[in-house]
Amino acid sequence: MADSPTPLKTNYHHGDLPQQAHELALEVLREHGDAAISLRALAKQIGVSAPALYRHFIDRDSLLAELAVTGFEALRERLLAVDQSNPRRALIDIGLVYVSFARDEPNLYRLMFGGRVLPKGIHPRLDIAGRGAFQVLEDTIAQAQAAGYVKPISLSLMTAAAWSLVHGLSQLSIDGHLPSAKAEPHLTEGVVTLLLDGSIAENKQHKKDTTS
């Protein structure tokens, strides 16, 4: 493959601009928030002219949308990693992982859900990625329902409740609206359990003591 005599001399073509810009932007986002992302600054830091970025990102918003997509994908992966053997425990763990993701990456999480990027329909990939993360939660609930661990109510209702709970918890947590940010996991587990105990099927009610 082309051992050209002077392969390093010319850096006219960067060769990896999109990915490097993406990574650098992600780093800036994580550390300083989306507002701190400047295409000019990115270009300068990479060592390339500013308009070059427009060859790969039609927009600044487009770049942010890509970052949000990777965020949803990362969230999805972390949600997929939870052990699904015990349905009830899986639901709680999903909540814990979800909230811990938001706490680990508050700026990324805010970008994903801040409504700043996503007029919902402008960036199809973003919608797909978001749906992908959501799907894990829904599948887990459906599984728990099938196993009889959750009331057989409307799946969409149950999912909306669960997602709202962990999402709201995440948002309030990273915004500092909750007291005792230290004992966070305990709070999360307590809150999720609270919802769960209200969703336990009648015939499993007597089992409640075995889990705690």
Place this chain on the structure above:
Amino acid sequence: MADSPTPLKTNYHHGDLPQQAHELALEVLREHGDAAISLRALAKQIGVSAPALYRHFIDRDSLLAELAVTGFEALRERLLAVDQSNPRRALIDIGLVYVSFARDEPNLYRLMFGGRVLPKGIHPRLDIAGRGAFQVLEDTIAQAQAAGYVKPISLSLMTAAAWSLVHGLSQLSIDGHLPSAKAEPHLTEGVVTLLLDGSIAENKQHKKDTTS
């Protein structure tokens, strides 16, 4: 008021700049989002020079923070208006009002909770206003607890759960992440009820059928 001889001739001193700027900014926010708020544009529309605004708002962020404060105050008022006679019904109605507020003023709501303005400690008035709205919810829960309609668990835990639920529901709703945006109130009521039924005190459990 005060028919001074030539009250209109001199407009060097606007006389009402802060309030008018606040109102105009709020209108822009509601219709186009916080990103669309430009001090220069505001000044031009009011008919005043841009730096004039800096006499009244030390910062752009400071103006946004004031808008968020009014948002929290408005939310608090709407929450205070719900009928508190029936504790259970009050909790559900609080949730309905909360979510409907977010849906009525999505851009304002996003500003209030977007984490864009509130490093939590920079704007004391904002913290106070936020706490004020939160307090209504907490008081309602405490009341319901005192009346025996809610499990006597930690008030902060119960409040965190309730707030997370309605907040998450609001956020997901205004971002279009929930299906069937039409039957929104029904969904909200169902979700809140779901949490509530998990929080019902043992001795009131048999009453469950009377409400549905």
Place this chain on the structure above:
DNA sequence: TAACAATGTTACTGGTGATAACTTATGGCT
């Protein structure tokens, strides 16, 4: 080798937040 497409470049426009230095009206004090 000639044409082409992709990827980069410099030059430029319009808009933004913010500050400095200056000007004018207001209102309290003597």
Place this chain on the structure above:
DNA sequence: AGCCATAAGTTATCACCAGTAACATTGTTA
């Protein structure tokens, strides 16, 4: 009444930003 400190405007200016247009360089392909 007259004065003057100060509040509330003004113009001028800076630094930064997103985005566009026109041009230059490279790799590929006919």
